[in-house]
Amino acid sequence: MNYLQRLPSYFAWFAFCALIGCSGKKDIPGPVKISVHDPYLYKTIRVFAYKSLDQVDLAYPKMDAGGNVSMKFTLRKPTFAFIQLGDKYSEVYLAAKTDITVSGDEDAPEKPLHFSGHGGDLSNYLAQSALITEQIKTKGGNYITQLEPPAFLQRYDSLKTALTHFCDAYIDSLHPSPDIADLLKKKNDLKLLALALEYTYTLQTKALSAESDVKEFILPDRLQQAIRDIPFDPVFLKLGIFDYHMILLMYLHTKIYSPICFQDASVKPKYIENKADLELKNGDYPAEIKEYLIALNVNHWLSTTGITPSIDSILTSFRNTYSDSKHLPALQKSYEEWLTITPGKTAPDIAGKTIEGMPVSLRDLSGKVVYIDIWATWCMPCREEIPYAKTASEKIRW
Secondary structure, three states, rough: OHHOOOOOOOOOOOOOHHOOOOOOOOOEEEEEEEEEHHHHHHEEEEEEEOOOOOEEEOOOEOOOOOOOEEEEEEOOOEEEEEEEEEOOEEEEOOOOOOOOEEEEOOOOOOOOOEEEEOHHHHHHHHHHHHHHHHHHOHHHHHHHHHHHHHHHHHHHHHHHHHHHHHHEEEHHOOOOOHHHHHHHHHHHHHHHHHHHHHHHHHHHHHHOOEEEEOOOOOOOOOHHOOOOOOOOOOOHHHHOOHHHOOOOOOEEEHHHHHHHHHOOOOOOOOOOOHHHHHHHOOOOHHHHHHHHHHHHHHEEEEEEEOOHHHHHHHHHHHHOOOOOOOOHHHHHHHHHHHOOOOOOOOOOOOOOEEOOEEEEEHHHHHOOOOOOOOOEEEOOOOOOOEOOOOOOOHHHOO
């Protein structure tokens, strides 16, 4: 897996109150209720949002005497979130007084989750929109980012047309408020921008691979146009829009990391995290976006290479500059994951499967001689393989 994959002018500023429909009034906290139809069918029931650098559970399921499961919580501001039932996920839009029931067809994995109740129509729209996106991205068994540029752009245009038509049909038939209609159109723009940036990173990865002799990287004109203007708008962060989180992650990879690599493609760039940190600090971003990007850079390298003197330095700098940052808990979590596997520490008892599909845990292997696979990723800037895993329990496989 490539290091960028850990991931995953056409925008004007529009006021936050207009976006969420508060008409200039202060947001009033309100109740949200999510009920689950046939809850016994699912091992996992979860509702979470992308806040800061991590997934945050908004509520935990509770069962009443009749065996019904629901999640109740209070929202001060509307947010996008995800609901998980078993192996299925679906994006939802939650606001005060949302009261929805969610169900899924376990026998039809291709069908999205279904929502009913107050707020259900909008969540059904998001579920169907995600299904349309995935079908076009994977059409013919070829994932869109693996295509050559002309074929990618053709399918990109197909996706744009399909999303636009579906959004217009939803607005024409159900007549959501003007602010919600505008929000859905903006969200489609973000989805397409995230995809264009993802493909840009794919092309950059190929150009910077060890086998490539590319000295200069030039994007096709259409792609340059598609990613030219990236909206640095705190509103999108506050709304928890997943595609916007991906846009900022891809921005780091395509606009910060890769140019550093291309400046000195023949020699391994030293301390790319420090160079990126300095560039972000000197960049012209809104304060909330700058703070997030700097934190995202620290978290990316913490998750990728672990604790090094260089990464320790930029983490300390972030703590000193943003001592009350809401991103610090996520950074501390990443930091502590690595501390659990430093020399001298007792390894956590992790579980997994053998190549034959049989369950196995670290405890089962106590006192035995085993072969351990190394999980690795191609580090594009370094042009070398480095150990990689997403969690401490996976890192222990080194």
